[in-house]
């Protein structure tokens with residue numbers, strides 16, 4: 116069996132065995148969907164913007180993937196701190212393959228989580244715009260999961276301890292989410308906020324998913340996909356570069 | 364150039380961490396099939412040397428060859444040649460003992476058909492077979508150590524590095540392990556490179572010893588040669604004469620208080 120499959124399997128085993136992580140990571144999206152989807156939904160409708168849940172769900176799916184991917188980085192950090200990384204790094208397997216095998220595992224976890232949020236949303240009343248576009252939305256989900264997982268792996272290779280990772284969460288993940296247009300439409304916000312959101316790569320992931328699932332888009336799907344491809348190349352390069360530099 | 368029986372050679376090896384010179388220009392050679400020990404106090408540079416030998420750290424300068432490969436340039440071929448038991452834990456605690464072994468087998472491309480028998484033999488050797496389906500997180504420190512040793516032997520490497528392998532093991536397991544390691548060395552010609560700060564262990568197991576202190580090798584040879592060089596009767600006296608008599612300035616190297624304390628005690632007893 117190829118080593119990529121073996122490393123992927125390792126990530127899957129760990130994921131399935133940590134039941135609490137599985138449930139805990141779904142708690143936040145459910146909370147957001149209930150509190151925002153229903154709480155703000157009423158005002159949103161009165162403001163004449165339509166159904167907020169339809170608008171919100173793609174954003175929450177993206178948030179789930181973002182969080183899952185970054186937190187998956189903690190596994191790399193754990194491997195680094197508790198030694199298993201040393202076992203992998205002295206083996207006659209290139210670092211690229213170690214990184215890829217593990218990252219594909221991390222991405223799979225994100226994809227599973229994102230898909231689960233999709234079905235939860237469905238149970239809460241969300242309906243995809245066109246069922247025919249759902250497979251395409253799934254492909255976008257896969258694509259952004261891989262990109263964000265690489266980002267998480269690169270970050271984890273850089274920090275030395277869990278506190279450092281906590282800091283990254285507060286300084287990076289939160290802004291990436293809140294400034295991505297996941298929660299509000301970008302056409303009516305103040306200019307500075309729009310500019311910041313335009314520079315945020317996560318914005319385009321939300322936008323692409325929203326186009327495919329809810330039939331709404333700010334930038335247009337072509338621009339979204341182009342920027343996502345650039346993001347993917349940058350995060351992959353970042354991950355490979357950082358992972359190659361790890362010294363223990 | 365070293366002769367063909369040399370399997371490990373280091374030439375003028377240096378590793379600097381910022382201002383700290385962890386390894387300060389050491390050179391040595393180990394012959395094929397030999398059991399070689401690095402003996403030295405805490406912070407002497409033993410682990411740093413092993414990490415450079417096993418491609419974990421890049422040397423600041425110097426030359427390293429393993430089984431005919433330049434360690435810095437031909438990493439992957441060098442990696443196939445050795446197995447290592449690290450000083451620090453390196454198991455996946457979320458997996459079972461068997462899964463850890465199997466993952467190692469995959470990393471070293473051991474054929475699937477050979478795995479079950481080999482894994483069982485080794486787990487039986489370290490008396491963990493009856494726990495092979497338990498998660499490593501439920502193991503005691505000594506059990507983890509034993510599993511790591513079994514894992515290091517799984518791919519039958521040409522060279523086995525053991526960084527303080529017996530730390531935390533009970534006497535019985537310690538003896539079992541050394542018996543097996545010696546057997547491997549004698550029967551299969553496996554080269555063993557281990558570090559320790561137990562004098563008795565170095566004396567009993569190693570065919571040749573290098574005494575390392577503050578990043579340099581202060582002496583090397585068989586126990587007899589070391590005693591002759593220092594004009595002493597036992598390895599302990601030789602070791603003390605080479606490293607212990609002068610109490611080092613604490614500020615010079617940070618983390619050797621424990622050893623100095625022991626040395627001070629010993630010196631008092633000797634007087």
Ligand SMILES: Nc1ncnc2c1ncn2[C@@H]1O[C@H](COP(=O)(O)OP(=O)(O)OP(=O)(O)O)[C@@H](O)[C@H]1O
Nearest residue numbers: 380383385404405406407408409410411412616617
């Ligand atoms: N990653 C690192 N960064 C900075 N200094 C380091 C690093 N690793 C080791 N050192 C320093 O290098 C020196 C040698 O450390 P090393 O771990 O090789 O000692 P050792 O002989 O294995 O000791 P011990 O018996 O305690 O295991 C020490 O002074 C240590 O503080």
Ligand SMILES: [Mg+2]
Nearest residue numbers: 409410411450
């Ligand atoms: Mg050490």
